[in-house]
Amino acid sequence: MLALPLLWSALLAYVAAGSTAIIAVALERRPERWILAFLLLGISLHGASLALRWIDVGHGPFITLFEVLSSNIWSLTLIFAVAYWRIPAVRPAAAFVAPVLFIMMGWLLVASPGESHFPPTYRTLWLYVHVVLGKIFLGAVLVAVGLSGVILARLPGREALEELAFRFMAIGFVFETLMLVSGAIWAQDAWGRYWAWDPLETWAFLTWLSLAAYLHARVAFRIGPRASALMILGVFALAFLTFFGVPFVSTAPHKGAI
């Protein structure tokens, strides 16, 4: 199967992009074209790998830890690459986004690439709507995390980045709201209830509350850039746990049932 060699090649390209970004920050160089080229190469190879696997197993990357990690590495990199390309101020953030993606890639390498059953509750358009909205939410927050890294590391030009990080968090808030709404519609169709406080729903709501608290705290307490950056890291940690931890330790029907 060609999907796995393509995936490993994509990971190498991502590692090249991330390593170059980290070294560039350390050496105060700006090899931005190389970083973008490596990112695009990785995204293309990874996209082809995901498509081949989709055709091979007959369903999208929504079920196993391997599939969820793989598709999220792809979508997070794609969203970051678009921000990197369009907004030059985001570029130093690559050095801080890379370690997050490296952790996910390391985790992917030890996850089993085996297939799993595609449950009947997943055979709905709402799956795609819900997943795409969730990926945009997490991607926007990841860009804010990278910008927070620049602020906390006191790199040059950080003064302008707090507002930019806030904008990505605001985008994340809109898309997380939409993700929760679409998830509730799906849950109503699939399980006959729109909200049941199962572990995934509970942690997704806590993430939404933490994001709302960040947005309010920024206005109400006029928090400084460092406190703002730390809050963003906290929101991301909660979102990361919700995306990649809760679904794989809970026994709730968010993964379908026989």
Next chain:
Amino acid sequence: MTALASLKLTAAALVLLAGGVVWAYLERSHSVPAMVAPMTLLALNLAAAILVNPKFRRQVPLLIFHIALLALVLLAAAGRLTYLNGRVELSVGEAFSGELLDAQAGPLHPNRLARAAFVNEGFEIDYAPKWKRVQTRNLVRWRGARGEETGVIGDQTPLVLEGYRFYTTSNKGFAPVFVWQPAGGAAQRGSVHLPPYPVLQFAQEAQWTPPGGAETVTVKLPIDTELIDYHNASGFRLPPTHDLELTYGGQTRRLAPGASVELAGGRLRYEGLTTWMGYVVFSDWTLPWLLAAAALAAAALGWHFWRRFAARPWNEARAC
């Protein structure tokens, strides 16, 4: 009023609500007050802010977003007062009478279940290898505005009658059908629902007392063949041939369809084997309004941030 409308109170109430959610998640005890108290505080804070905060009058999308949030909280509360969530099992050919096996309902739920009558006309379930359920198709019949109507429900498609939504579930099994002729009384036809299949394939027995009867019988369905192919794509099906084992009064009899036994208080005739389907029943009149409020909130939020961010290009974003 100004103190109640404070943004600092909002941030504090959000943290309290998060704490309440975690408490309910971990402890499960006093979960309702743990969540309702901060939510009420948030709703009051929001209502006060809408009334006194001049920012809301300057920023219409933000005002709409917060009004929609308030509406969501009020609708969710109204939904909790009037909802119904229950469970029912119906054999093939059996009509839903309005009786549920179990249910939770809000104190103000107007019970109209008796008007939501329908008949289970049988189901098909596809299985992938390793008994992975694929698709459920359940034929149902009901009396609608155009007279007798039929439809296929299952998986993502519920039957909606009188505001109640009936969903098929993974809970289904076999149901031996009996005719009970009590001594000196009228015959009654009914079925015994054996445990779910294939989940409890090795426990296909149930105890049952005929209506008005004095003797409890154990009904067992021995299944010797693999009804759902484990290794290949397959479907839910009845055993091609079978005998039912009936244990009563210290003796066990094997019954073929059409056979009868004499019990204390009457005569029991085994008619044959059919299936039963378990349904989840859900009712909440606020559903479309919740969806509308949530969609309005998300749209208003997007509008608010769009207006705010469009005023200054992203490459020139500065603290303001």
